[in-house]
Amino acid sequence: MTTPSAPAAPLDPHAGEDPLRPLEALIIGAGFGGLGMGLRLIQAGVRDFIVVEAEAGVGGTWRVNTYPGAACDVPSSLYSFSFAQKPDWTHTYARQDEIRLYLEDLATRGGLRPHLRLSTRALACAWDEQRALWAVDTDDGRRRWARALVAAAGGLSQPAMPQIDGLDAFGGPCFHTARWDHEVDLRGKRVGVIGTGASAIQVVPAIVDQVAELSLYQRTPPWILRRRDGPRSALLNRLRAAVPALMHAERQARWAAAELRVIGFVHEPRLMRVAQRFAEAHLRDSVPDPALRARLRPPFTFGCKRVLLSNDWYPALQRPNLRLIDRKVLRVERGAVVSAGADGAEERRPLDVLICATGFVAANAVPRFRVEGRGGQTLAAAWARGPEAWHGTLVHGFPNLFLVVGPNTGLGHSSMVLMIEAQLQLILDALRHLQRHRWIEVKAEAQKAENDELQRRLSTTVWAGGCGAWYIAADGRNTTLWPGSTARFARQLRALDTAAVTMG
Ligand code: NAP
Secondary structure, three states: OOOOOOOOOOOOOOOOOOOOOOEEEEEEOOOHHHHHHHHHHHHOOOOOEEEEOOOOOOOOHHHHOOOOOOEOOOOOOOOOOOOOOOOOOOEOOOEHHHHHHHHHHHHHHOOOHHHEEOOOOEEEEEEEOOOOEEEEEEOOOOEEEEEEEEEOOOOOOOEOOOOOOOHHHOOOOEEEHHHOOOOOOOOOOEEEEEOOOOOHHHHHHHHOOOOOEEEEEOOOOOOEEOOOOOEOOHHHHHHHHHOHHHHHHHHHHHHHHHHHOHHHHHHOHHHHHHHHHHHHHHHHHHOOOHHHHHHHOOOOOOOOOOOEEOOOHHHHHOOOOEEEEOOOEEEEEOOEEEEEOHHHOEEEEEOOEEEEOOOEOOOOOOOOOEEEOHHHOEHHHHOOOOOOOEOOOEOOOOOOEEEOOOOOOEOOOOOHHHHHHHHHHHHHHHHHHOOOOOOEEEOHHHHHHHHHHHHHHHOOOHHHHOOOOOOEOOOOOEOOEOOOOHHHHHHHOOOOOHHHEEEO
16 A cells, blocks of 8 residues: 555654643544545644544544444445555445555554544634633543644544434334444344435445345335445555556546546536436336335435435345335334334334444534634534534634534535545645644635635536535535536635635
8 A cells, every 4th residue: 555654753652732732733633534645744844733523533424323234325446535545445436444454554554543542532622712722621531732723633523413203212232324233133133224325325234134124114215226336356456566556546436436426416507317217217127016116216406415326225125024114104112113104004013123223423514522713612603504614624713723514515526536546635734834824714705705605606607506415505505516627626725815805
């Protein structure tokens, strides 16, 4: 693997605790975003930073989401850092554990370990106007000071439990896919799964043959394309390692192919009808029963919600022990889920285990730690109408705060790692400016102009189709997705536009 190299310099365990000797940067989160930031800092010769991470290890979402069947739906050659490509992915689409190991390995080989403060949760961050420093309080009882705060705690890290009456009263094991309880043996059990999104379509095929009965509660069926996956040949992997140019060319080809899809999502949503035909053919070929097929046909335009990839979802749905329930869930009772039945009746299904594959808080999400900017204003207050940033990274009123995977940085067509890398580049450039300035803050008018433009562009995309996707905030704005190519995003973030910021 091509990795950044750095000596593992010992770092003072009390680094940053003295406000007279602050850290250059404090990074929150050790997933792709936070690790990537740390690696880029080391490459740039910055040593004076730490990464705090609430979990006991690195990996972020790829450490936490351990549900059966968890894998990435973006090819690994593209879902990895451009500066740390891996020739020997075992499959075209890597499984969760392999991605976690990739990140663990990167942390070690990239010299990041001395900078990590694991099992350390950020509780509150406050901007100290006079010192021009961030004070960050963590659950180890320490306060650390840093010139720059990089919040890389994940765009999809807050599980959303469904708002269903009686959920707390279920009595038996009941957990979210992102908090999988491995102590629970599903073999021979009556299991309920709520949700049919990206997590559910991986979980259900992985467990359906173990359980006695699987009751699948579907509110909205998703569009699903075939997944062109398979083991990668060991011989080709050796060739990729021997000739890295080959690996880089393969990544470029994947990137270009993915990039083209933005035309349908963003510029010409009518083109999505063509892609929809592939998904319709997949459904038709996989589900012979027309009545079941009708229940599995999504009621919205292809692409409005995330397009899913699976070869085993439709076969799983036709297993004799799986029952698809597509009427409204009314309530949860002790050991059962009650849904609307035929002719106004209710249907009560006794269950031993209830799994919520119900997604994450995203469009209205604020960091779980308190962030207090200029004049004591919190990020939660600034984002009361919904999250908003400039380049998804800087927020007016919050000097020297940099978000990774901030508002409007999500994608429907390509790899989030590309967006993260673009943000890291912008942050590095901002940190270079901070060598000569105490603080950098985006101007209110620059942030507003960019967001007006973003919302204007988003209004004609496929996501504006009113399908109720999690991309949309309470006030109707799409606060999660980037309406453009990854190339355009990277171009805009290559260097800090000093006309858009104030520096002091
Ligand atoms: P999701 O796509 O938001 O799906 C949640 C599912 O739960 C939906 O089917 C939703 O129905 C249903 N639901 C929510 N509340 C419900 C309720 N009260 N009653 C009945 N059904 C309810 O969540 P996810 O599957 O965890 O995926 C979220 C995102 O994580 C993905 O879009 C993707 O970005 C990421 N992810 C990626 C991968 C990967 O392979 N890279 C894998 C998993 C997740 P409605 O559609 O009707 O709202």
